[in-house]
Amino acid sequence: MKVKDTALTARQVKAGPDDGLTEGEFTAYASVFGNEDSYGDIVVQGAFAADLARWKESGQNIPLLFGHNMADPDFNIGHVVEAVEDDYGLKVRAQLDLENAKAAQVYRMIKGRRVNQMSFAYDVIDGGAVTQDEKSVYELRQLKLYEVSVVTIGANQExxxxxxxxxxxxxxxxxxxxxxxxxxxxxxxxxxxxxxxxxxxxxxxxxxxxxxxxxxxxxxxxTAKSGTGDEEPDxxxxxxxxxxxxxxxxxxxxxxxxxxxxxxxxxxxxxx
Structure with missing residues (x-):
């Protein structure tokens, strides 16, 4: 399983009633198509299509985590209500569990524009090397999506x-x-x-x-010590x-x- 980050501008993240959403909801891009990242990878439009259909058919919600923390249930801060591919990338509308203290804090951070980065965990189903602008890059053509996360820029880039x-x-x-x-x-x-x-x-x-x-x-x-007790001789x-x-x-x-x-x-x- 791998993770990939997406840095967004403030205008690309909307949250709460002030942005026309219900309380605890936000929208953001979990992935951007067509740009080469630090791994030399490019996510191709359509890479999520098959797996989004799988998630929908399963009736389960794509988990929303903070910082990809899969072990602590407190960091499971909500779920994805809707995920669609558009010309720009994978756009998600997520609902935060505001009864969770961490989720409520993340909501305040998003609304305050203190965090503006998303990430997702995935496996590569189909990919391959191509030459683009006279250099080799790796296209991610089909991905299996495990979760999306809100992440801080400092912890992931600096x-x-x-x-x-x-x-x-x-x-x-x-x-x-x-x-x-x-x-x-x-x-x-x-x-x-x-x-x-x-x-x-x-x-x-x-x-x-x-x-x-x-x-x-x-x-x-x-090493073995002389004497019968646990303490060292004087x-x-x-x-x-x-x-x-x-x-x-x-x-x-x-x-x-x-x-x-x-x-x-x-x-x-x-x-x-």
Missing amino acids: TEILAVKSATDALMAKAGRVLSAKNETALRSAHEQLVGAADEIKNVLSAIDAGGDDQEKASGEP GAKSTEPDEEPKAGPSVALLAAEAHIYALTGAQEGVRP
């Missing part, structure tokens, strides 16, 4: 770790295809960031190695009660790791 993840996903998605110059540049940039992160991890591990018993705690594989205790804490990963690195775990879990249907 974090460094997403730049790394987007480049990696682009490579995996294009296995066997020639990478475009843009994707090659993104991958080289991702490589430099990963090398920097690896150097930081090495420094942390070196500090842990120098800490003796602290290494056993970090590794989760303690002689094994540190004689430096004011010892400085060992160096650890930076806040940026920890945030990056957490963000990778959350995003990959959301795409695979697995959450921590």
Whole structure:
């Protein structure tokens, strides 16, 4: 399962009675046709047609989530009332569950024009590489739609770790295809960031190695100790009660790791 974001202008998002809709309703484009995204993909008009028919026939509602969080029911903030393809993209009319505190907050954010981006989770049923403007792109011709999400621009476009993840996903998605110059540049940039992160991890591990018993705690594989109790003998205790804490990963690195775990879990249907 993959996800794809759509940044919208304020005029492309309408919400509530002030925009001629019922309370808790909003309309937006979950996908835009014909434009190349950061993956080098282009969604073709008609890509959703068959699956929208499948959803309608099933009698079920396409879920509306916040941030693709599939594990926490609080983040299931509503459902899609209507989804249609027009010349511009996949336009959805969604109803927020205003009894859900998170949904009510998202509604306020949409009406206040504090969020203006949609995303959708999908699998590729049919796609293929084509040459367009003398470069290779990948057309998404038929998709299976799992859900649509309201997402924040900051969490999906501005974090460094997403730049790394987007480049990696682009490579995996294009296995066997020639990478475009843009994707090659993104991958080289991702490589430099990963090398920097690896150097930081090495420094942390070196500090842990120098800490003796602290290494056993970090590794989760303690060695056997003499004595029958769980406590260390008095002689094994540190004689430096004011010892400085060992160096650890930076806040940026920890945030990056957490963000990778959350995003990959959301795409695979697995959450921590």
